[in-house]
Amino acid sequence: MLSQKAFMQFPASAVALLVGCLVWCSSGHAADAPFxxxxxxxxxxxxxxxxxxxxxxxxxxxxxxxxxxxxxxxxxxxxxxxxxxxxxxxxxxxxxxxxxxxxxxxxxxxxxxxxxxxxxxxxxxxxxxxxxxxxxxxxxxxxxxxxxxxxxxxxxxxxxxxxxxxxxxxxxxxxxxxxNRRWYVVEEEQRRNPFGGVDEVRMNPSSSSTLIRxxxxxxxxxxxxxxxxxxxxxxxxxxxxxxxxxxxxxxxxxxxxxxxxxxxxxxxxxxxxxxxxxxxxxxxxxxxxxxxxxxxxxxxxxxxxxxxxxxxxxxxxxxxxxxxxxxxxxxxxxxxxxxxxxxLKVRKPDAEMKAYLAGVVQRPEEEKPYHRHEKTYAARTATLSESxxxxxxxxxxxxxxxxxxxxxxxxxxxxxxxxxxxxxxxxxxxxxxxxxxxxxxxxxxxxxxxxxxxxxxxxxxxxxxxxxxxxxxxxxxxxxxx
Structure with a gap:
């Protein structure tokens, strides 16, 4: 080990190099470990x-x-x-x-x-x-x-x-x-959702939609x-x-x-x-x-x-x-x-949504649906209810x-x-x-x-x-x- 006197006799550049090496090695990047x-x-x-x-x-x-x-x-x-x-x-x-x-x-x-x-x-x-x-x-x-x-x-x-x-x-x-596939469109019918409501925007609007932005x-x-x-x-x-x-x-x-x-x-x-x-x-x-x-x-x-x-x-x-x-x-x-x-909290249907979707499930097949995927979402929300x-x-x-x-x-x-x-x-x-x-x-x-x-x-x-x-x-x- 170098004595303090011997260490002090090193040129300043050598001391700086030694200190730099010590800092670099202590950072966890070993000299013999390439990327x-x-x-x-x-x-x-x-x-x-x-x-x-x-x-x-x-x-x-x-x-x-x-x-x-x-x-x-x-x-x-x-x-x-x-x-x-x-x-x-x-x-x-x-x-x-x-x-x-x-x-x-x-x-x-x-x-x-x-x-x-x-x-x-x-x-x-x-x-x-x-x-x-x-x-x-x-x-x-x-x-x-x-x-x-x-x-x-x-x-x-x-x-x-x-x-x-x-x-x-x-x-x-x-x-x-x-x-972006979500659009503001003019037609209210294009913006219906499967829960009996109307949204502000439509995903993948049809070619007949009047696009806004x-x-x-x-x-x-x-x-x-x-x-x-x-x-x-x-x-x-x-x-x-x-x-x-x-x-x-x-x-x-x-x-x-x-x-x-x-x-x-x-x-x-x-x-x-x-x-x-x-x-x-x-x-x-x-x-x-x-x-x-x-x-x-x-x-x-x-x-x-x-x-x-x-x-x-x-x-x-x-x-x-x-x-x-x-x-x-x-x-x-x-x-x-x-x-x-x-x-995170899991979303669950409230009583009003459950009642609406229960009606959807009971709706006769020959009756025109409010939304074509409403029965799909009746099933999906039921799954969330059980989650x-x-x-x-x-x-x-x-x-x-x-x-x-x-x-x-x-x-x-x-x-x-x-x-x-x-x-x-x-x-x-x-x-x-x-x-x-x-x-x-x-x-x-x-x-x-x-x-x-x-x-x-x-x-x-x-x-x-x-x-x-x-x-x-x-x-x-x-x-x-x-």
Whole structure:
């Protein structure tokens, strides 16, 4: 050990270098621990005959247009590992993700709170939902078990493929494919709801509607996280875009929608077809609960099945690819994660609504209904009546350098996602919806005042100010890891 006298004889520059080294080492970034990344996919296509969801009634699959996948990345800063997996599914219950997370922790050591798993919200995939999203299923179905196992497989392979890597992130804007789907319309009949009332706005107004204006914004930002090997070989790109889905899939046909088109086309643009380990392109769903791909002011365009999803997925991939040259890659960034449980009240019908819906159920089939989906909502509200009074929902935040990722288990309205971006204390951020679970739509209190499909009890299932509580909790979680 150096004596004080000997230490004082060192040049000032050497002392500064020594102190800097001590501070750097104490930060938890060990000199011999490079930043690493790995990526993998696993096929989650169901057998034919499994029920496809996305419309009002599920139908059995009788054809597969393109395979469904879980796409995963694992990051490692030497002290902390993060796993992110995005699944081609409309919405996955918490219990499926929880089973996968427990198995991943047992096999890889990645803590549960450091694992973020989400659904893309394709409307042409097999259901993984249970009977009631407010109640955990005691036993998983065959497809739910298969899905959990395949998530584990993808993450384990990505973890096995960890290699020294460089990391960067960026964003571009592409507003041309985004349209808020909630509109003020003139016709009162267009604004009827299944509870005998009239709303202020209509979701997906018909072509005969007299449009006034959309009821909310869109978010044109395409955010992405890029990973490459030290020799420049692409490892993975995780994108994020706030577009519900595109569709154009015939009934009973399985498809991953534009999310998979993005992944495949981006790999082609990067010329990764023959590389090993394979490049993994991923597109997560942002906050798109009230945004879709329908231009309600001009519906003249016509597309063949699957054509529009291909156009949209390829466009977003091109936009990301064009901007990759601007990414500032780093050799190491700090990783962090927070997870929290938020207790929310479950919405329940009051006596007046119960009485009205009881009349709906008893109404003769030949009698014209007030609203064509009123019997569907009579059943949905009855399910909520039998649900617990509260539900605990999981929230997550990840830190990847100065990039923040929020994870919310709802179909989140775009205005809420924009607020999260605006308030996040990190320099860049985006939100992945339907992450950690699937609890229905999440409108803001202001949007609840307007009514419309996404706000109806049974479509939305939790207290009306839930979005405010979620945003506040996320901000405190970001503060804890910034």
């Amino acid at each position: 690493r990344a790995g990526a993998a996919t696993a096929n989650i296509t169901p057998p034919l005959g499994e029920m496809v969801v996305g419309g009002w009634e599920p139908v059995p699959a009788d054809e597969v247009h393109d395979e469904l996948h879980v796409r995963a990345i694992v990051l490692d800063d030497g002290d902390t590992k993060l796993a992110i997996a995005i699944c081609d599914n409309v919405g996955i219950p918490r219990e499926v993700f929880d089973v996968a997370k427990a198995q991943v922790e047992a096999t890889t050591g990645i803590p549960v709170k450091n694992q973020l798993y989400a659904a893309t919200h394709t409307h042409s995939a097999t259901t993984a939902r249970g009977k009631n999203s407010m109640v955990k299923d005691e036993e998983l179905s065959g497809y739910q078990i298969f899905l959990a196992d395949r998530i584990v497989d993808a993450v384990r392979i990505a973890n096995k493929r960890l290699e020294p890597a460089r990391i960067g992130w960026g964003s571009v804007e592409e507003a041309s494919e985004l349209f 959309p009821a909310g914004p869109v978010d044109p930002e395409v955010s992405y996280l890029a990973l490459q090997a030290l020799d420049g070989r692409p490892i993975a790109i995780l994108g994020n875009y706030s577009l519900h889905y595109v569709g154009g899939v015939p009934s009973r046909v399985v498809s991953a929608d534009y999310f998979a088109v993005f992944a495949e086309h981006l790999g082609g643009l990067l010329e990764t077809e023959t590389q090993y380990p394979p490049f993994v392109g991923i597109l997560s769903n942002g906050t798109s609960g009230d945004v879709n791909n329908i231009n309600f002011r001009d519906r003249s365009a016509r597309y063949a099945p699957f054509e529009k999803m291909a156009l949209v997925g390829q466009l977003i991939a091109r936009r990301v690819h064009e901007s990759l040259g601007e990414v500032q890659y780093q050799d190491w960034v700090k990783l962090g994660a927070q997870q929290s449980e938020l207790t 617990p009074d509260t539900v605990d929902v999981p929230l997550q935040t990840l830190r990847i350098g100065d990039l923040g990722i929020a994870a919310v288990p709802f179909e989140v309205f775009t205005e809420i996602g924009l607020e999260i971006k605006d308030r996040c204390p990190l320099s860049d951020s985006f939100t992945i919806e339907l992450a950690g679970g699937s609890y229905g739509y999440l409108p803001s209190p202001a949007q609840h005042e307007l009514g419309g499909y996404e706000t109806w009890m049974g479509t939305n299932r939790v207290q009306l100010d839930a979005s405010e509580k979620i945003v506040e909790r996320l901000m405190s979680m970001f503060d804890a890891i910034k």
